Amino acid sequence: TNPTHYAVALRYNPEEGDTAPVVVAKGADHLALRIKELAKEYEIITVENKPLARALYDQAEVGQDIPTELYKAVAEVLAFVYRLKKKRYIV
Numbered sequence: 001t002n003p004t005h006y007a008v009a010l011r012y013n014p015e016e017g018d019t020a021p022v023v024v025a026k027g028a029d030h031l032a033l034r035i036k037e038l039a040k041e042y043e044i045i046t047v048e049n050k051p052l053a054r055a056l057y058d059q060a061e062v063g064q065d066i067p068t069e070l071y072k073a074v075a076e077v078l079a080f081v082y083r084l085k086k087k088r089y090i091v
Contacts, residue, residue, distance in 0.1 A: 007032035008056040020065040045081050
């Protein structure tokens with residue numbers, strides 16, 4: 001059998017009032033691939049973390065803050081993304 005693929009898109013803008021990362025899109029299989037395609041098209045950094053994507057997909061709804069039990073894992077991903085963004089602007 002083929003494994004199911006998941007994608008979850010998050011937004012975190014504390015300057016705009018976000019108190020936690022918010023799920024802005026999520027999908028499985030074909031929808032997950034479409035989310036990844038759009039991210040690439042709009043040059044949005046993506047990070048592959050299958051266990052976290054699955055947990056977010058199962059536990060969070062679009063338009064809602066991520067569950068508190070996933071804060072640490074998401075914070076690690078966001079820190080990685082911020083480092084990548086910083087390097088982009090330095091180069």
